[in-house]
Amino acid sequence: MSAPLIKVDNLSIHFPLGRRIIGKPDVLKAVDQVSLSIPKGGFFGLVGESGSGKTTLGRALLRAAPITGGSVRYDDGEVAYDVATLGKAELKDYRSRAQLIFQDPYAALSPRMTVRDIIAEPLELMKLTKSRAETDERVREIASMCRLNLEHLRRFPHAFSGGQRQRISIARALVCRPKFVVADEAVAALDVSIQADILNLLKSLKRDLDLTILFISHDLSVVAHVCDEVAVMYHGVLKEQAPTRQLFANPREAYTRRLLSAIPSLDPDQKLSDREVAVE
């Protein structure tokens, strides 16, 4: 296995719940003592139910959530950062190396910008290109990789379907040539046929652009298909981390087994109740 791109040690993210006059306020432990490592070039799945802390963890890796304790190391061979203590200039550089793909392609794109401007915005904000011509070149390049044509670039987001919008959203995240991408429920809002299309696109982009992807999802069957390694979270705690095949063939934790057995089977005769659905 290759060296880890991201190494997380005992990461905790706590949010205070209200204020007290005497003593410390209660805290919500959104992420509690989580350690994991994401190998370079990996397609790493992070699964869990709503409220399990998977989104908060993903955001912390991008320095978009406050880190209470523990450390996040990023090392892509060119630079190495301690994500929790980045200075201003380093943070700016880190932003171009680590990017986020959002869940809802309807909310993530500004309705008043053309697709070209949406994709070019990160380049302009981070001043990564020297001229407009260079920006346009980069935009066209990434757009064609995400199967958007030149004519699409002149239009506004409302003219696109959900799948096309998600491709625009992906192009925007990848235009600054990041090494690390967090895809937070990137296919959850899409229909199954479009979901398959976006998953295939993410796989080919990962290969062509040498990306490392953290794929956050509540859908175990999707994760099983695209990821090489999976971590399962429950109530802020990391329950299990294993290569995908191993985890699905032989889940060690009772919670993982319960998650697996709750997935509705396509076979009408394989009933849910036959597969130990625990009722709380």
Next chain:
Amino acid sequence: MTALVEVENLTIRFRTDEGVITVVENVSFSLNKGEVLGLVGESGSGKSVTAKALMHLNAGNVLYEPGSKITLHSGSGPIDVLSLASPAELSVVRGRAVSMIFQEPMASFAPAITIGAQMVEQLLIHTDMGKRAARKLSIEMLDRVGIKEPDKRIDQYAFELSGGMRQRAMIAMALSTKPALLIADEPTTALDVTIQAQVIELMKGLVDEFGMGILFITHDLGVIAQTADRVAVMYLGRIMETGPVRNVIRSPAHAYTRGLINALPKLDDLDAPLTPIPGDIPSPLERPSGCVFHTRNPELAPGSRYEREVPPLSQIGPGHYAALFPEDVQQQTAQGEAVTS
């Protein structure tokens, strides 16, 4: 078995600023007592609009094509749903004989009124129950759907319940009027898989107990396989295939149904490639001629009949129909038999 609802030649259009768009076209199906009919399709397939038509709930710019007919058989003779107009008449299909569970349980309860007050209110409107009896029944129903300490929960607000509990409370509320027909519009989509499994089990138990008919709308074929007796697959407002759930999922006759199944990640075969249905859903303003699916059907040769003519629903097997021309059916059955044998 007796039919509970019969939908015949339902065609629904909407007036919009861009022109009149067709959302549902020539849809017919029936639902029996004690049966679960699954309605599957991608977004924009017209499944929710069809369901709302059963309660006459579509927005004001709706146009029902003459000839469309929805008949509800509940207790006191057949009701022609689309001809209902006054609020008093409509209340029969909105809450009394027909109940609906919506997708988002947070949005379906009023946030500033307790769960109990909302459950009691609808019982007072739709039944001749008194306040005390209504409250008693509401507590009983909450208990039935597996909510612990229902006598405490009933005085709580929606935000105090978890997602799964809210959806169960919604189901309890929908069932408390003992409707003959329950419409469930993506009732488990916003829920986690473990809670989804509980809600599915709960709804199946309730069908057995109350003997109502359920129209179950979802985009998830796995959920349909686990809940429905029969399924209708919709695309762009037309039924592409319909039949017993086993036959449709095991030997799908229509290319669209096969496309949906092939696009689904399967847990028992991790190496199977995910095959998306090619192309994008056409804009409602550019509705394809002939078979609405022909623009995305990879199995059709250019210039086929499907580009010009609308295929009829041809019989594939007992109760199993697909929108194919008869000459394609033979071939399909041969394939289907090869798969099952």
